[in-house]
Amino acid sequence: MSVAGPHPSWDLVADWEQLTAYPFMVQALEAGAIVAVMAGAIGWFMVLRRQTFAGHTLAMISFPGAAAATLAAIPIAFGYFGACGLGALALAAVGREGSGGRAGESAAIGTVQAFALGLGFLFVGLYGGQLAGLEALLFGTFLGITEGQVVTLLCIAVITLLVLAALARPLFYASVDGAVARAGGVPTRFLGVAFLLLLGMAVAATSEIVGALLVFALLVTPAATAQLITARPVRGLLLSVVFAFAVTWLGLGIAYFSPYPVGFWVTSLSFGLYVLTRLCPLSPRGRQRTEAPPAVA
Amino acid sequence: MTEAISLSGAAASRGGAPVWSGVDLGIARGEFVAVLGPNGAGKSTFLDVALGLLPLSAGGVSVLGATPRAARARIGYLPQRRSFDASTRVRGVDVVRLGLDGARWGLPLPAALSGSARAARAKVAEVVELVGASAYAERPIGSLSGGEQQRLLIGQALVRDPEMLLLDEPLDSLDLPNQAAVAALVQRICRTQGVTVVLVAHDVNPILGYLDRVVYFAGGHGVEGPPREVIRADVLSELYGSPIEVVETRSGRLIVVGTPDAGGHSGDCGGHDHAADERQAERPVAEREPAG
Numbered sequence: 001m002s003v004a005g006p007h008p009s010w011d012l013v014a015d016w017e018q019l020t021a022y023p024f025m026v027q028a029l030e031a032g033a034i035v036a037v038m039a040g041a042i043g044w045f046m047v048l049r050r051q052t053f054a055g056h057t058l059a060m061i062s063f064p065g066a067a068a069a070t071l072a073a074i075p076i077a078f079g080y081f082g083a084c085g086l087g088a089l090a091l092a093a094v095g096r097e098g099s100g101g102r103a104g105e106s107a108a109i110g111t112v113q114a115f116a117l118g119l120g121f122l123f124v125g126l127y128g129g130q131l132a133g134l135e136a137l138l139f140g141t142f143l144g145i146t147e148g149q150v151v152t153l154l155c156i157a158v159i160t161l162l163v164l165a166a167l168a169r170p171l172f173y174a175s176v177d178g179a180v181a182r183a184g185g186v187p188t189r190f191l192g193v194a195f196l197l198l199l200g201m202a203v204a205a206t207s208e209i210v211g212a213l214l215v216f217a218l219l220v221t222p223a224a225t226a227q228l229i230t231a232r233p234v235r236g237l238l239l240s241v242v243f244a245f246a247v248t249w250l251g252l253g254i255a256y257f258s259p260y261p262v263g264f265w266v267t268s269l270s271f272g273l274y275v276l277t278r279l280c281p282l283s284p285r286g287r288q289r290t291e292a293p294p295a296v297a
Numbered sequence: 298m299t300e301a302i303s304l305s306g307a308a309a310s311r312g313g314a315p316v317w318s319g320v321d322l323g324i325a326r327g328e329f330v331a332v333l334g335p336n337g338a339g340k341s342t343f344l345d346v347a348l349g350l351l352p353l354s355a356g357g358v359s360v361l362g363a364t365p366r367a368a369r370a371r372i373g374y375l376p377q378r379r380s381f382d383a384s385t386r387v388r389g390v391d392v393v394r395l396g397l398d399g400a401r402w403g404l405p406l407p408a409a410l411s412g413s414a415r416a417a418r419a420k421v422a423e424v425v426e427l428v429g430a431s432a433y434a435e436r437p438i439g440s441l442s443g444g445e446q447q448r449l450l451i452g453q454a455l456v457r458d459p460e461m462l463l464l465d466e467p468l469d470s471l472d473l474p475n476q477a478a479v480a481a482l483v484q485r486i487c488r489t490q491g492v493t494v495v496l497v498a499h500d501v502n503p504i505l506g507y508l509d510r511v512v513y514f515a516g517g518h519g520v521e522g523p524p525r526e527v528i529r530a531d532v533l534s535e536l537y538g539s540p541i542e543v544v545e546t547r548s549g550r551l552i553v554v555g556t557p558d559a560g561g562h563s564g565d566c567g568g569h570d571h572a573a574d575e576r577q578a579e580r581p582v583a584e585r586e587p588a589g
Contacts, residue, residue: 048387165404173399176387179376180453183348185369186400231386231437234407 008257019256027145028262031153032248035209036218038157040244041164042202043223044237045195049175052220053106054091057113058200059215061087062207064120066137071127077152080204087116088200092193140211142252142262153205160201163194171195172233210263217267218244225274243273299362301326301461301493302347307356309342316342318355320519322512324495326460329487331504331524332497334514335556340497341377343514344463347495348374361460373454377465377497380446385439389430389449392438394421396453420456427490428452428482444475448482455486461493462486469499476503483507501528502550515556528553 006018020026046055065083069076094108124134136144164171173181174188182188206215222243226236251266258265301324308318316339324330332340345351346358349365360368373396381387397417398405406414425434428448433441438449447467454462464483468476484507487494498504501511505524512521513528515536520527527533528551533541542554 166402168404169398170400170402173395176385177392177395177399177453179378180374180396180450181399183350183374183376184396184400227386231388231391233387233391236386 006257015253015257019253023147024143024145025252025256027147027150028142028252029249030150031145031209032142032252033245034150034153034157035206036244036248037241038160038202039206039215039218040222040241041161041237042198043219043244044226044240045164045171045175046199047220047223047227048172049195051196051199052216053109054095054196055199055203055219056216057091057109057116058084058087058203059207059212059219060113060120061116062204062215063137063212064116064123065204066207066212067120067123067127070137071123077149077204077208080208081156081201083116084200084204084207085197087112088196089193092196095192095196136211138211138213139261139263140207140209140214142209142255145209149208153208156201156205160198164198167191167194167198210266214263214267217263217270218248221267221270221274222247225270225277228274228277243270247273299326299359300324301328301361302495303359304346305357307346307358308354309339309346309351310354311342311351315354315517317514317517317519320356322519322521324493324510324512324521326493327487327491328509329484329494329507330496330510330512330521331501331508332495332512332514333501333528334519338514338516339519340514341465343512343519344374344465344495344497347463348372370457371460373457373459373462373492375450375454375462375464375467377469378450380443380470381439381441383439386437387439389434389436389438389441389445390421390425392449393425393434393452393456394418396456397421424452424456425449427455427486442475444471444479447471447475447479451479451483451486455490455492459492461495464494464496466497466499468496468503473503480504480507505549505551524551 008015008018020029043055046052061083062080065079065081065087066076067079068083069079090112091109094112120137124137170181170186171191171194173184174186174191178188202219203215206218210218223240225243226239229239230236247266247269251262251269254269255262255265303323304320307320309316332343334340342351346353347360347365349360349369358365361371362368394417397420405417422431425431428451430445430448430452433445434449438446441449451462451464451467454464462483467483468479471479480503483494483496486492496504501508501524508524510521511524511527512519513533513536515533516538518536520532520536522532528543530541530543533543533553533556537556540555544552544554546552
């Protein structure tokens with residue numbers, strides 16, 4: 001996936017001109033920006049709600065969806081968004097049953113996840129086991145984005161973010177303080193289902209670009225980093241978006257001039273940012289002792 | 298003026314099983330009332346009835362002169378809970394603010410642009426000051442102690458200027474000095490703001506000196522009255538239907554002895570059946586009851 005040929009100079013304007021010389025690169029930058037903003041915002045709520053495991057499961061579900069779409073020769077976006085939408089509803093149903101224990105809920109989600117991966121494997125097998133296609137599904141197709149895909153992504157991102165903006169305050173209430181919110185008339189159950197659907201859309205869009213396995217570089221890491229830095233909700237949300245955006249564009253830029261794939265650079269940059277934040281605390285007061293564990297739904 | 302809460306011939310059941318029945322009581326406005334009773338006797342059920350979350354199976358209820366549902370907006374409610382864990386990266390002021398407008402749809406406007414946002418911020422600051430939490434309200438709530446969190450949560454329940462506060466075991470999980478401090482705070486709010494306070498408690502002793510009245514649920518019934526007229530051997534014996542003793546220590550603590558479900562020193566209500574204050578200081582809570 002790397003591009004041989006171009007060499008970086010220290011002249012940023014010249015570098016930018018090199019970067020945008022090819023349409024595939026422009027489309028990658030556009031799609032990356034759209035996905036990063038969406039993933040940064042929704043990821044912040046996901047980390048706040050400790051639904052990282054649900055997000056991970058949705059990413060796993062996106063894989064059989066995409067594989068099935070490839071097999072059926074329909075646009076792959078239908079596979080991603082269809083599977084993630086259905087997956088979100090399934091997770092909402094599972095979560096409703098496990099009213100008491102979170103352990104029971106995460107076990108049920110894990111079961112769904114394993115089954116989804118098995119299905120994906122079957123679809124890839126039925127397709128003839130084309131390995132190049134499999135790698136794209138798992139690790140992304142950053143540099144193969146079409147203009148049509150960019151437009152579709154933009155529409156989905158705008159709708160998703162508008163809905164998120166409308167739900168934001170009660171969703172924040174329900175996430176931080178569920179029992180009081182419910183007693184105060186906030187429809188917490190509705191919000192839970194709605195958020196899973198939004199998360200499904202964000203995961204589907206992100207998977208389509210960075211692949212099912214690297215979704216978390218944009219969905220979790222920027223949000224977790226932002227929450228380490230600030231406890232202020234608005235500031236944290238903005239930081240999360242900025243981080244996701246920065247690692248995506250920087251990753252694309254570096255990958256353009258290097259022999260290594262985009263996914264590697266994006267994940268490494270966001271991981272590096274997270275480690276750096278953990279090591280040098282930017283917020284002087286109330287550093288947290290334990291990080292929200294990724295395996296908790 | 299109408300009563301804050303009145304029940305007449307009231308009966309409540311959960312999942313078909315009766316919790317209590319034949320309860321008549323009236324809580325006057327501006328009173329500081331504790332709801333006591335052993336685990337599972339229906340203290341939280343009483344709060345659910347008052348909040349309109351659970352309809353009565355018989356009898357009538359009136360809250361602030363209206364039906365519980367209609368009165369809901371005029372009540373500040375603090376549910377029973379465990380504390381926020383250390384990884385909760387949300388500031389105390391944000392939690393208080395949620396009590397004010399957290400249920401409203403959409404995004405809040407920045408205070409620089411909107412007068413109502415500035416008013417909301419001022420209101421939050423006022424309440425934080427009232428509960429004495431100004432020193433730490435800007436810190437992430439997960440990093441605060443149980444007593445500090447509880448003050449902020451009481452602030453959250455107060456931020457809409459309610460006529461009545463319903464607090465479900467707010468002293469649970471606090472150590473003794475903090476129990477007394479929070480009880481004093483609640484009484485001060487009750488007196489200075491004229492807010493009726495109904496507080497579910499596990500142990501009456503830390504709040505005994507502040508109370509106007511107690512409601513005691515046991516044995517499927519409930520009685521009410523001034524603390525020392527209810528927590529008496531004859532009244533409680535009749536309520537439980539078995540002989541109960543109430544002992545008053547020289548320091549004025551009430552100790553209820555012989556409640557049927559009080560095995561050893563597991564937490565029952567209305568006092569502890571062990572007199573060792575030091576031991577109680579070490580273990581302020583013996584066990585937590587499930588809702589209902």
